Amino acid sequence: MNRLPVIIIITSVGIFTVLSVCGIGVNFNLAPDIKVPPPLSDLFPNQDEGPHQEFKSEKECLVCHQTGVEIPNIGNSPKIKHEYRRNCTSCHLLPGAQI
Ligand code: HEC
Ligand code: HEC
Numbered sequence: 082m083n084r085l086p087v088i089i090i091i092t093s094v095g096i097f098t099v100l101s102v103c104g105i106g107v108n109f110n111l112a113p114d115i116k117v118p119p120p121l122s123d124l125f126p127n128q129d130e131g132p133h134q135e136f137k138s139e140k141e142c143l144v145c146h147q148t149g150v151e152i153p154n155i156g157n158s159p160k161i162k163h164e165y166r167r168n169c170t171s172c173h174l175l176p177g178a179q180i
Contacts, residue, residue, distance in 0.1 A: 118172035124155055136170040 149160035
């Protein structure tokens, strides 16, 4: 039996795999533009009921994030980067939350 074709196929599959693992030439990333929702940082670690500690309503989150505001001693609250989406903490995990 002629084994040459089999050897050629196995070798080329191997070369392809090595190349793609090294990120050369072949790109198997089918969704390169997926954005990761940043999890919520603990804004006031010394308070149990800080604004990032519990999700009450979209409206309460948007008080600070609709336009973005400067909070003294804490920093700048970033303006929301997307259209209105309900249930903010289904994507932006509360501090310490796991999926
Ligand atoms: C009192 C104002 C205030 C409220 C209310 C508030 N945030 Fe924030 N948020 C901030 C500030 C200030 C930062 C920036 C923190 C930093 O730079 O460390 C921030 C940062 C963020 C970030 C970027 C990731 C991070 O934590 O650094 C997201 C996402 C976010 N907030 C979502 C939310 C959601 C969802 C809610 C409602 C549960 C919410 N925020 C309620 C002030 C607020
Ligand atoms: C379906 C998932 C999803 C939901 C629901 C959602 N977000 Fe986001 N959010 C994202 C993603 C993804 C990003 C990052 C976008 C980017 O980097 O361009 C983001 C970015 C943000 C940022 C900017 C953070 C920064 O560091 O600049 C803020 C603020 C924010 N979201 C607030 C909210 C608030 C408030 C709500 C609820 C009213 C909410 N999000 C609901 C997915 C979500």
